[in-house]
Amino acid sequence: MASVLSPAGRIDLGHGCHAWVPDTAGWGMSNAGLVTGRGESLLVDTLYDLHLTRALLDGLAPVTDAAPVSTVVNTHGNGDHWFGNQLVAHAEIIAARGSLTDMRQVGPAEMRALTSADTAAGRFARRIFGRFDYSGVQPVLPHRVFDGETVLDIGGTEVRLIDVGPAHSAGDTIVHVPRARTVYTGDIVFAGSTPVIWHGPFANWLTACDLLLSLDMDIIVPGHGPVTTKEAVRTVRDYLSYVHEQATARFSAGMPAEAAGRDISLGRFADLDESERLAVNVHTVYRELDPSLPPLDGPRLFGRMADLACPCPGL
Numbered sequence: 606m607a608s609v610l611s612p613a614g615r616i617d618l619g620h621g622c623h624a625w626v627p628d629t630a631g632w633g634m635s636n637a638g639l640v641t642g643r644g645e646s647l648l649v650d651t652l653y654d655l656h657l658t659r660a661l662l663d664g665l666a667p668v669t670d671a672a673p674v675s676t677v678v679n680t681h682g683n684g685d686h687w688f689g690n691q692l693v694a695h696a697e698i699i700a701a702r703g704s705l706t707d708m709r710q711v712g713p714a715e716m717r718a719l720t721s722a723d724t725a726a727g728r729f730a731r732r733i734f735g736r737f738d739y740s741g742v743q744p745v746l747p748h749r750v751f752d753g754e755t756v757l758d759i760g761g762t763e764v765r766l767i768d769v770g771p772a773h774s775a776g777d778t779i780v781h782v783p784r785a786r787t788v789y790t791g792d793i794v795f796a797g798s799t800p801v802i803w804h805g806p807f808a809n810w811l812t813a814c815d816l817l818l819s820l821d822m823d824i825i826v827p828g829h830g831p832v833t834t835k836e837a838v839r840t841v842r843d844y845l846s847y848v849h850e851q852a853t854a855r856f857s858a859g860m861p862a863e864a865a866g867r868d869i870s871l872g873r874f875a876d877l878d879e880s881e882r883l884a885v886n887v888h889t890v891y892r893e894l895d896p897s898l899p900p901l902d903g904p905r906l907f908g909r910m911a912d913l914a915c916p917c918p919g920l
């Protein structure tokens with residue numbers, strides 16, 4: 606997959622909707638969005654550090670000068686979608702209840718610890734997250750949480766928030782703007798890179814894909830990757846189904862999860878970026894099949910991905 610995406614920056618999607626897409630791909634390089642109404646705007650997600658979020662806010666300024674950000678939605682609780690919240694703390698910040706749980710578990714302090722650890726996981730984390738600067742990031746949590754679904758009125762524009770999680774994470778909100786036939790999916794859709802299922806169950810994510818495919822809309826702003834269409838949803842759905850099937854077969858054969866991650870051939874999904882996420886995805890399948898398996902914390906999951914990304918000593 607190409608590591609440089611085009612176009613980048615602020616993209617006008619029409620009907621008051623915009624996407625913000627970084628000019629490089631890779632771990633943590635997430636998208637954001639803006640939905641404008643009369644005199645106010647809704648920001649979908651902040652970015653992984655304060656530099657990136659300032660650049661986002663500067664890039665949106667030609668629009669937000671006339672329609673300031675009054676509301677922020679964090680699509681989920683991974684830091685690349687909320688670590689910039691302190692720069693928009695004047696607005697009302699909303700998230701699904703499960704997302705708040707994730708934010709409390711892994712905030713900037715945990716990421717600083719992970720990326721400074723003298724372990725294989727730490728070295729891998731520095732390699733993939735070294736471009737971000739977590740210093741100065743204050744964990745500003747949502748002011749309001751919701752369950753299930755809620756509808757916002759942003760200066761006369763209807764915006765539907767639907768929590769389709771737990772799936773990718775403990776709470777996964779999609780932001781549907783019916784008038785613009787547009788959905789901001791957060792990390793329910795990865796375009797061009799490998800989906801990662803930190804939480805599960807798989808069934809919820811597949812159901813979320815079906816919901817997206819059933820909506821009367823054309824434009825998808827994924828959590829990562831270029832602005833896309835329902836085709837990307839089908840790829841995510843197919844990848845998750847394939848990995849679930851492959852991992853289940855190896856679980857049934859008695860193969861340990863780490864060996865299964867090395868054994869599975871990704872076939873037509875092999876060209877998706879960040880294929881090492883397979884290690885996390887296999888672990889999640891195994892835990893679904895045997896709930897007595899202990900969960901792995903972040904450092905251990907990154908250790909498994911480090912092993913899959915580069916099974917060489919001294920990474």
Ligand SMILES: [Zn+2]
Nearest residue numbers: 635685792828
């Ligand atoms: Zn993300």
